[in-house]
Amino acid sequence: MIVIRSRELRNVIRVAVPFAVIPAITLAGALVFDQKRHIIVSLAVAVMALLLFTAGFERKTTGSRRLVIVSVMTALCFAGRFIPFLKPISALTIITALYLGGEAGFLVGAMSAVLSNFYFGQGPWTAFQMLAWGMTGLFAGIFAEPLKCRKWLLLVYGALAGVGYSFFMDIWTVLWYGEGFSFKLYLGALFTAIPYTASYAASNVLFLALLAKPFGDKLNRIKTKYGV
Numbered sequence: 001m002i003v004i005r006s007r008e009l010r011n012v013i014r015v016a017v018p019f020a021v022i023p024a025i026t027l028a029g030a031l032v033f034d035q036k037r038h039i040i041v042s043l044a045v046a047v048m049a050l051l052l053f054t055a056g057f058e059r060k061t062t063g064s065r066r067l068v069i070v071s072v073m074t075a076l077c078f079a080g081r082f083i084p085f086l087k088p089i090s091a092l093t094i095i096t097a098l099y100l101g102g103e104a105g106f107l108v109g110a111m112s113a114v115l116s117n118f119y120f121g122q123g124p125w126t127a128f129q130m131l132a133w134g135m136t137g138l139f140a141g142i143f144a145e146p147l148k149c150r151k152w153l154l155l156v157y158g159a160l161a162g163v164g165y166s167f168f169m170d171i172w173t174v175l176w177y178g179e180g181f182s183f184k185l186y187l188g189a190l191f192t193a194i195p196y197t198a199s200y201a202a203s204n205v206l207f208l209a210l211l212a213k214p215f216g217d218k219l220n221r222i223k224t225k226y227g228v
Helices: 007-031 033-054 059-080 089-100 102-120 125-142 144-149 151-175 181-193 192-227
Strands: none
Touching: 007 033, 007 125, 007 151, 033 059, 033 102, 033 125, 059 102, 059 192, 089 102, 089 125, 089 144, 089 151, 089 181, 089 192, 102 125, 125 144, 125 151, 144 151, 151 181, 151 192, 181 192
């Protein structure tokens, strides 16, 4: 397990990787690289997500324990994609971020997308999914304290995260046509995706209402017991 010792370097990575490096890689994968190289783009995003995760801890033992928990949460997200219609991926990603930090949430969201797509189908859209779910976790970690204290706020965040995921993926829908970004086409994509957007928001609210407390209690006990 790699440990990044410099606090200044960790802070740079925490900002640059999710807000500049990964978005740049994602857009380059859609606009510059051949679509046959999409797996390389997804791998690059995965490596950056791991780098971001390592920037979130200072001690080797603590980081290793967090990685085990993150692996379990990622496996649960993977299994959750097989649930028809309503899927718990965003909710589990948010819960991970609330109790293990935004970097852990980003890693769970990103890895859930790329791993599950080995079954559901890899493509240039994978990097967009990795970034969308990753940012859902990252922002949940940033606003963890108010989200944990107010359940209604957590549910609102879940609904907004579902809408945001759909809006972001529709950027890929427009770029897929190969003519650059068209605002008119984007509005059309948003309109036709309304049923999916509603299902994403409803899924997040439902699973956060059901899972936030029991999973949160278990993660808190694990953190206390193992010093994570």
